[in-house]
Structure formats: structure tokens, C-alpha cells
Amino acid sequence: MFEELNIKDLIDAFIVPYAANIALAIIIFMVGKWLASALTNLVVKLLTKSKMDDILIGFVTSITKTILLLFVVIAALNQLGIDTTSLIALLGAAGLAVGLALQNSLQNFAAGVMLIVFRPFKAGDFVELAGVAGVVENIGIFSSVLRTGDNRELIIPNGVIYGGIITNYSTRSTRRIDMVFGVDYSDDLKKAKEILRGIVLADDRVLSEPEPVIAVSELADFSVNFIVRPWVKNADYWPVLWDVTEKVKLEFDAQGLSIPYPQMDIHIPRNAKSVAEA
Secondary structure (H helix, E strand, C coil): CHHHHHHHHHHHHHHHHHHHHHHHHHHHHHHHHHHHHHHHHHHHHHHHHCCCCHHHHHHHHHHHHHHHHHHHHHHHHHHCCCCCHHHHHHHHHHHHHHHHHCHHHHHHHHHHHHHHHHCCCCCCCEEEECCEEEEEEEECCCEEEEECCCCCEEEEEHHHHHCCCCEECCCCCEEECCEEEEECCCCCHHHHHHHHHHHHHCCCCECCCCCCEEEEEEECCCCEEEEEECEEEHHHHHHHHHHHHHHHHHHHHHHCCCCCCCCCCCCCCCCHHHHHHC
């Protein structure tokens, strides 16, 4: 009987006066939750329609849904008469503390968003990032993954990537090969030039437009240097570079042209031996 009286008094003292507020708070929470889901779905549709990256869509929608639900909970608690000012202040202080603790991570996140939005490169591109070259395997929110030519996996923070120079070798369909070949000062320059031109033009992978450039570029210390600059399709860059280099060496040898290398001549005076013996 005593317990029934306490429960009745409890209902009369708290439940009945606040029944309307409790019901309204429940309604606010349920309706707010539904609206949050509806708005989140709308954001997903808009981002998908704009052809944004799936990684960024998932991250933005999860953040949007969390923020909307947080507002719904605060509104429901406020309807119950709970002072939410201190709660908001606490959340703000916690957010500031987390932001300071994760400063580098937030920088990488912001850079990741910029990389995904502006797309200076995409998965499958051959790029040079932060001083290393490789094929892009994945672009994440905080870091990106490269695969090098010797099959190493490099994980690079996005902040380092976006803050440096990004070289994308896959953006353009064609690429110029820059090569330098030297001949001896005593060799026939016109003959050397014709040999180089014949090797380049005989390769079907070399494009006719733009026209290959073959010219004397430098009178160096030990050689006369030719620049050889043919244009090729992107996929043919390395094969043509290697093949032309090999053919130039073989043809120069066959035609009696020498490729000089640094050397030092030492001249000993005739009387040096007698001086040393004395």
C-alpha cells in the first residue's frame, strides 16, 4: 500500500504535470529523426547526381546525419525543461579539444576533400607526389596509396600531397622524350645528326606531329651534345626511350662515331725522371 502510494504520488507530482512536455519531446525526437533521415537521403541524391566521389559522399552524409541528430536531441531535451546551454558549451569545448589534438589529421582530411573534389589525379594515374613516383591505387580521406614500379606500396598523407607539387603523367595523351647524346669533337656532326634522325624517324611509335627536334645543344667539356626530342603516346614513353638509346649506341659503334666520357691526360716532362732520381 505504501509502495502504491509512493508510485501514485510520483505520478501526480512529476508525470502528470510534465506529461505534455514528455509527449511533445517524444514527438520532436521522432519527427526530427525522420526529418534528419530525409535530409540525409536528399544530400546523398544531390551529391550522387553531381558525380562526387563515393568516399566523400559517405563521409559527408554521415557527418550531416550526426549533426542533424544532435540538434534533434538538444531540441527534445530543451522541451523537457533541461538546460542545454551547458551541454552545448561542453560539446563545443570537447570539439575544440579534439580539433587541437587531431590538428594534423584534420589538415590531412581537408586536403583529402580538396583532392577528391578537384581531382588533380585519379586512381590508375601515373603521378609524382611528395618526391616519389608511382601509380595511384587509392585516394582516401586522410591519405592516398601509391604503387611504385618495383611494386612497393606507399601511403602518403594528403596534407603532404596537396601542399607540394603534383605531377600527373597520365593527364595528357602524348608526351615528349628528352634525350641527350654526345659525340667526340673530331667526329662528323652532320653524319651524327643524320644517324640520330634516321633512328628516330624509323620508329613507328614516334609521332609526326609535333615534329621531332634533333639539334646541337651544347659544346661541352668532353663532347658535342645533341638533344633528341621525339613525341610519343603516353604508353610508349619508356619503350621508345630504351629502344632509341640502345640503337644510338649500336649505330654509332657501327658508323665509327664515339661517345666520349670524362678523361684526364697526364703529361710527364722528359726531365721529370732524372729530377726524381736526383
